[in-house]
Amino acid sequence: MARNKGAVVVNIERCKGCHLCEEACPSDVLEMNQQTNAMGYHYAYMANAEACTGCVSCAYVCPDACITVYRVKS
Amino acid sequence: MQIATYLLQNHTIMTLQEIIQPANKVYGKTPLLTDTPMHYCPGCSHGVVHKLIAEVIEEMGIQDITIGIAPVGCAVFAYNYIDIDWQEAAHGRAPALATAVNRLLPESCVFTYQGDGDLAAIGTAETIHACNRGENIAIFFINNGIYGMTGGQMAPTTIEGMVTSTSPEGRDVMLEGYPLKISNLLTILDGTCYVTRQAVHTPATVIRAKKAIRKAFENTLAKKGTSVVEFVSTCNSGWKMTPHQANQWMAEHMFKVYPLGDLKDQ
Numbered sequence A: 001m002a003r004n005k006g007a008v009v010v011n012i013e014r015c016k017g018c019h020l021c022e023e024a025c026p027s028d029v030l031e032m033n034q035q036t037n038a039m040g041y042h043y044a045y046m047a048n049a050e051a052c053t054g055c056v057s058c059a060y061v062c063p064d065a066c067i068t069v070y071r072v073k074s
Numbered sequence B: 001m002q003i004a005t006y007l008l009q010n011h012t013i014m015t016l017q018e019i020i021q022p023a024n025k026v027y028g029k030t031p032l033l034t035d036t037p038m039h040y041c042p043g044c045s046h047g048v049v050h051k052l053i054a055e056v057i058e059e060m061g062i063q064d065i066t067i068g069i070a071p072v073g074c075a076v077f078a079y080n081y082i083d084i085d086w087q088e089a090a091h092g093r094a095p096a097l098a099t100a101v102n103r104l105l106p107e108s109c110v111f112t113y114q115g116d117g118d119l120a121a122i123g124t125a126e127t128i129h130a131c132n133r134g135e136n137i138a139i140f141f142i143n144n145g146i147y148g149m150t151g152g153q154m155a156p157t158t159i160e161g162m163v164t165s166t167s168p169e170g171r172d173v174m175l176e177g178y179p180l181k182i183s184n185l186l187t188i189l190d191g192t193c194y195v196t197r198q199a200v201h202t203p204a205t206v207i208r209a210k211k212a213i214r215k216a217f218e219n220t221l222a223k224k225g226t227s228v229v230e231f232v233s234t235c236n237s238g239w240k241m242t243p244h245q246a247n248q249w250m251a252e253h254m255f256k257v258y259p260l261g262d263l264k265d266q
């Protein structure tokens, strides 16, 4: 099956580490980083970048509009 | 930046950096949301609803004519986050202020943004009378079943058995009455054209909620009367849960009392 290839960029300084993007991702791409941002939150990052399809689910549910999604058709 | 490469179906190899290019962008923060970080707790539904309102205003191109009325409640600083004109109302008085603004500027697109304590407790009279007059406004109603801002006290919308700081044993309907389904009540008023109940906890509900916001604004531009969009929401801090647990608890318990869907559309 042709799967689109995606990637997300998290605005690290806006992220509050709420885990909602991680829970919404159907491909288990996202996790919270060990590092914290200036607000003290463990921000989201692509722990499993290869699996991202650019489906936007994470960005839809993010309460802080931190996620930009990119996609290329395969 | 990771230097992984990806083999696409057509045998081209791409790096992550090649994917992250403006031409491939499919979603990002609308410029109508300001760069000021929102003060809400991590995972709060208020942020999602702010984002959707900002996206719809941008997509409809109505930034210059839209005027928001901010409430008292956790959303008291809403005016810092969406780049439009705003007025700040006293607690519960947003529909009265919206009435004034829209009557003075009839070509404006006025909406209120209100919590359940604001809309369904102290502001019940303003809400009902604005809807009954059919004021040409949109009302966005964040029902998290609690007074979030002041420390998680019971609201009229708190569901039966729900623990809050002022109902530590859970809401007892014999003592405190039943959860107030105020959106249902507003449907019987002749002034409302659209009353709907939405949520923003999953990608699918977010997409539906955004359509409802758009419809409310379209009704306002078409001068059809009062549109009410309730968002069944979480207050994970007040509920003392993680954001994800709060979403699950909401779906399991709140939706039974506040089922999602259109209540009135004419």
Ligand SMILES: Cc1ncc(C[n+]2csc(CCOP(=O)(O)OP(=O)(O)O)c2C)c(N)n1
Binding pocket: B072, B073, B074, B075, B091, B114, B115, B116, B117, B118, B119, B122, B142, B144, B146, B147, B148, B149, B150, B155, B235
């Ligand atoms: C006239 C007046 N009475 C009481 C208060 C205290 N007060 C501030 S916010 C609030 C309730 C907020 O609850 P809600 O509207 O549900 O908003 P949330 O914080 O849950 O989003 C109350 C009672 C006030 N600010 N002004």
Ligand code: SF4
Binding pocket: A010, A014, A015, A016, A017, A018, A019, A020, A021, A022, A043, A044, A061, A062, A063, A064, A065, A066, A067, B043
């Ligand atoms: S949903 Fe948004 S704020 Fe929450 S962890 Fe993910 S990127 Fe951060």
Ligand code: SF4
Binding pocket: A006, A007, A008, A024, A025, A026, A027, A028, A029, A030, A051, A052, A053, A054, A055, A056, A057, A058, A059, A069
């Ligand atoms: S775009 Fe889809 S697959 Fe990629 S991280 Fe977000 S939710 Fe997961």
Ligand code: SF4
Binding pocket: B039, B040, B041, B044, B045, B046, B074, B144, B148, B149, B234, B235, B236, B237, B238
């Ligand atoms: S107290 Fe509740 S409603 Fe207020 S910002 Fe925190 S989670 Fe949101």
Ligand SMILES: [Mg+2]
Binding pocket: B115, B116, B117, B142, B143, B144, B145, B146, B147, B148, B155
């Ligand atoms: Mg509330």
